[in-house]
Amino acid sequence: MAESSSRDSRKLVVIGGGIAGSYIAKTLQFHANLTLIDPKEYLEIPWASLRGMVEPSFAERSLIQHKHYLTGSRLIVSNAVDIRESEVLTSEGRLVPYDYLVIATGHGDPLPITRAERLEQYQAENEKIKAAQSILIVGGGPTGVELAGEIAVDFPEKKITLVHKGYRLIEFLGPKASKKTLDWLKSKHVEVKLEQTVNLEDVAEGSKVFKTSAGEIIRADCHFLCTGKPLASSWLKNTILRDSLDDKGSLIVDANLRVKGRKNTFAIGDITNIKEIKQGHLAKKQASTAAKNLKLLLTGGNESKMSPYKVSSATKAIVSLGRHDAVAQLHSTTIIGLIPGLIKSKDLFVGKTRKELDIDSFVLH
Numbered sequence: 001m002a003e004s005s006s007r008d009s010r011k012l013v014v015i016g017g018g019i020a021g022s023y024i025a026k027t028l029q030f031h032a033n034l035t036l037i038d039p040k041e042y043l044e045i046p047w048a049s050l051r052g053m054v055e056p057s058f059a060e061r062s063l064i065q066h067k068h069y070l071t072g073s074r075l076i077v078s079n080a081v082d083i084r085e086s087e088v089l090t091s092e093g094r095l096v097p098y099d100y101l102v103i104a105t106g107h108g109d110p111l112p113i114t115r116a117e118r119l120e121q122y123q124a125e126n127e128k129i130k131a132a133q134s135i136l137i138v139g140g141g142p143t144g145v146e147l148a149g150e151i152a153v154d155f156p157e158k159k160i161t162l163v164h165k166g167y168r169l170i171e172f173l174g175p176k177a178s179k180k181t182l183d184w185l186k187s188k189h190v191e192v193k194l195e196q197t198v199n200l201e202d203v204a205e206g207s208k209v210f211k212t213s214a215g216e217i218i219r220a221d222c223h224f225l226c227t228g229k230p231l232a233s234s235w236l237k238n239t240i241l242r243d244s245l246d247d248k249g250s251l252i253v254d255a256n257l258r259v260k261g262r263k264n265t266f267a268i269g270d271i272t273n274i275k276e277i278k279q280g281h282l283a284k285k286q287a288s289t290a291a292k293n294l295k296l297l298l299t300g301g302n303e304s305k306m307s308p309y310k311v312s313s314a315t316k317a318i319v320s321l322g323r324h325d326a327v328a329q330l331h332s333t334t335i336i337g338l339i340p341g342l343i344k345s346k347d348l349f350v351g352k353t354r355k356e357l358d359i360d361s362f363v364l365h
Contacts, residue, residue, distance in 0.1 A: 009033065010298050013088055013098040015080045016232075017043055017066055019280050020269030021104030023287040024294075026069050026357055032298050034073035035096055037080050037088065042066060042115040043357075047280055048348040050147045052122040053129065054154040059122045062350050063115050069357040077113060080105075083239040099264060100294060103241070103251060104287075105232040106270040107278075132221035133159060136210055138198050139226035140164025141171070142319050145181055147226055152188035153322030160190045161218050165197045170319055172277050173327075176334040181319065181327050184336060188322075193218075200225060233271055241265070246273050255308040257290045264297075266290045276312045280349075284356075285312075320345040 010032045014025045017038030025036045045062040052059035066075050076096065082089035088096045112118045129135065129151060135158055137144050148162050162185065168178035169185075169192070185192055196212040200223070203210055210218045233249040236242065244252050244260040250273035252260040257272070259265040268286040270278045286309060293306040318328040318340050328340035 010100070011035070011098045012100045012102070012294065012298070013037065013096055014102045014104060015088065016104035016106060016269070016271075018104060018106045018269060018283070019043070019046065020106065020283040020287045021102070022064075022066070022069070022357070023284050024102055024104065024268060024291050025073060027287065027291040028294060028298075029070055029073040031295055032100070034070075035076060035098075036066060036070060036073060037076045037078060037090065037096065038066065039077065039079045040111050040113050040118075041075075041077050042118065043069075044111065044118065045280075045348075045350055045353050048350050050143070050150050051348055053125045053147070054150045056119065056122040056126045058350075059119055061354065062348070063118055064354065064357065064359055065115060068359055079235075081235055083236070083241055085240060100297065101265045102290065102294075103236075103259065103265065103267040103271055104269045106283075107229040108232040109229050128222050129155065129158070133157075134220045135160050136198070136218055136220035136223040137162045137226055138200065138223065139228075140166060140169040140192070140194070141226065141228065142317075144224075144226035145170055145185070146320050147224060148185060148190050149188070149321035149325070150323075152185070152190050153324070156188070159220075161193065161220060162190055163193045163196050163198050163212060163218070165195065167195050169194075170327075173317060173319070173329045174334060177319075177327050177329045177336075180334065180336040181321070184321055184325065184327070198223075231271060248273070256293050256306040257286060257309050258293075263303075266294065274309070274311060277317065279317060282312055285309075318344045320348065 012032035012034045014021050014036045017036055022043045028034055043064045048062035078090040078092055080088050081091050086097055137148050140162055144162055148160055151158060152160055169181050170178055182192060196214045198210050198212055208219055208221055231249045246252055251267040251271050253267050253272050257266050257268055259267050268290050269283040276282055289307055289309045296306060316330050318326050320326045323345055324341045325337055326340035326345045327336040
């Protein structure tokens with residue numbers, strides 16, 4: 001009884017319900033009086049979102065209500081707007097007290113509040129794709145490449161043009177992966193224009209004519225912008241964590257994932273300044289390390305025994321190319337085709353993620 005009372009008295013607040021925030025909240029919900037603050041009611045598995053655009057029913061499994069895995073904690077659907085010494089202020093003016101705090105707000109990606117609204121968005125995007133004969137994709141990072149792959153495989157009759165400002169695709173991987181990906185896209189009749197940009201702000205509403213920085217004219221019935229999203233950290237500049245931000249807007253963390261200058265505040269996921277690529281499996285790894293350290297602190301353990309986070313030095317990544325193929329870079333080896341596709345592309349790790357969060361399949365798929 002004494003242990004339960006101690007647990008219930010320690011207040012832990014997690015801000016951000018993406019992969020990192022959801023995983024640490026799931027892990028620690030029975031180790032503290034935990035509150036998750038997120039502007040939406042659900043977790044969206046980010047690496048599965050593009051499949052939902054070509055197959056909206058797929059999103060039934062990749063959009064997970066927070067309440068389905070947070071059975072022992074509190075959810076506040078709101079934006080955090082300020083952090084004080086022992087309280088978080090939400091956009092409605094609600095003060096949420098904390099003893100320990102985790103920042104996991106990741107990148108800014110405004111999404112609907114409810115899961116039903118997000119499913120409607122997927123349906124609308126799917127109808128836009130189906131109605132178009134020609135499609136422009138701006139951005140040749142993993143999002144743009146994966147979207148081009150999804151559409152090219154499911155709708156081979158569509159004319160797809162991908163414009164990328166870099167001299168090669170998916171630049172966070174090596175040149176071999178870029179070349180193999182380019183060849184694969186060309187084999188699917190995707191036209192790729194490198195070292196060019198498209199200023200969408202110059203395009204009139206409803207226009208189907210786009211001009212690249214090289215003066216080329218592209219005609220497309222619809223377009224998708226797949227460039228990088230900004231970090232969701234601008235709001236922190238007016239909080240007690242303002243001096244813990246670097247010049248890129250990332251939160252500076254120590255070896256144990258504690259925010260610079262703060263004893264009771266951790267940061268995990270894309271929001272941190274950790275020098276490694278921003279990927280879901282690494283966000284989960286950070287969540288695991290921070291959860292272990294918080295368990296120690298919540299039980300009165302010595303902070304000198306906290307576990308340091310081991311930064312991933314090697315770039316390991318799989319970029320899906322439609323339903324069956326993928327390009328993978330594993331240490332010094334680069335492979336493309338069905339073998340890496342078997343690892344990721346069929347289910348996009350949705351089943352694995354649902355299992356890790358102990359989610360029963362609410363909707364048959």
